[in-house]
Amino acid sequence: MERSQLERQRVAKLERLREAGVDPYPHRVDRTHTISQALETLETAEGQGAEGAQIAGVAVAGRLRSIRTMGKVTFAHIDDGTGAIQLFLRVQQLGDGAYRMFKQNFDLGDFVGAHGALMRTRTGEISVLADRITMLAKAISPLPVVKEREEDGETVRFSAFSDLEERYRQRYADLASNAGVREIFRVRARVMSALRRFLDERRFLEVETPILQPLYGGAAARPFTTHHNQLDQDLYLRISFELYLKRLVVGMYERVYEIGHDFRNEGVSHKHNPEFTQLEFYAAYLDYHDVMELTEDMVAYAAEEVLGSAVIQYQGHEIDLSPPWRRVTLRQAALEVTGVDYASHPTAPELAAAMEAQGLAARTDATWGYLIDKGLLGAVEPTLIQPTFIIDYPRDISPLAKAKPGDPMHVERFEFFIGGLELGNAFTELNDPFDQEQRFIEMGQLYGPDDEEAHPLDEDYLRAMKYGMPPNGGFGMGVDRLIMLLTDQVSIREVILYPHMRTKE
């Protein structure tokens, strides 16, 4: 192990501890209070009139965050994740030897235990006046030092651990030194549990379906491939849960949902990670209008549960997630933003020409559906700051959605957008096996045999549908993006603990 000067100094301190008979990595810890409990304990005692009280026999533990030595007295802060508390270390209480031991061999970043009395210092800060200080785990590598000061109610940080690459590669160090990052993943956990609670309360059954699939489907995306050696079988990592969940609806579970990871072998960007968290649900006897209501209720519920309000701040915008959300057809929205009415240009060359006439880039090799999805909707997307359902998509790009009655061009499908981000996709599910087979065949013709974004024809899925699939509404949402929204983050990497990074060297 190659060591920096700082690491060598810390190893020397560790050896000095050992020579003094101190185990720098002891097995057991005597702790009576978490730090937040300790702070509460003194406040409660004071609230009951015990002004100036000391509470003896308190033991706390945590990581050393700051050390200020003034001769024979030292102030330090430790942090255990529940909060931070000041340690008040004096020769008088600790004794000469222990005090020297601390000054010489304890460093920022070490995990320590402190035993003593809860009290307030002259400046009024709750502190542990320590009569014993114990090494719990010596840190060899120095964590980035982050100092803060309150200034007009704002926390001003001096120096920081802010290099994005190193923060993501060494998330442990990022979390250990940046409390704000820790908070993001606490919010994330609360969002996940709020989503589950919302669905559980509405009689949805949480299920788990295969990640390794012999055939991929349910989305237009390129899969990761892998191989089972003993079976000598090629397998794909799922790109969606859709086809497996709808098989369960055939199997008489009226309402199912799954939260898990999808894998898409595509570009990495501030909005895309190759592995991301998806929520899908399917509910028998609902159509896409019902699913819209569930969607707006669920998102508003999550915000209220986690942030205490359905009105959120995102990138300087105030966004109101309260139902009902605006509903507008894709055709209308595209016309308003781009001036192009795709319905009057029903072929790819005509539509491309119309788009170019409006100054929009249009790939000449693209299909009609692609031009609408990437070209027109792509222009609309950043304008959708307040929550919006874009409804009624072209049939060509929606092979699993049920047709819109009396409108051969469209299906009953919506996507929803908040803060300029696409959050999810849903439809009245196609449950007619004959129509479904026809759609698969059309997709095959549209994409050509080698295009991995095409939906391969899933015979088993068709077989399931032939047993009878009740009318149902389905829904999929990128959970990471919802969390970006609720934590005011622009990059998906800030809400995924270990985002994908290219291997170095």
Next chain:
RNA sequence: GGGCCGUUAGCUCAGCCUGGCAGAGCAGGGGCCUUUUAAGCCUUUGGUCGCAGGUUCGAAUCCUGCACGGCCCA
């Protein structure tokens, strides 16, 4: 895939344009200090300047390639 930007001490950054002894703050070491909180004061250590080539008497600095990252575009 393309364009632009970045990579210098443990961390955050100067230095590069205009080539000439590698710097600052924090952290670390030594010293003073028994109520501090970005503690303070004195002192001091620490570098594969991302990697590999090239140009030059001389390269952190100029040029080329590569790696990793960021932003924008596809």
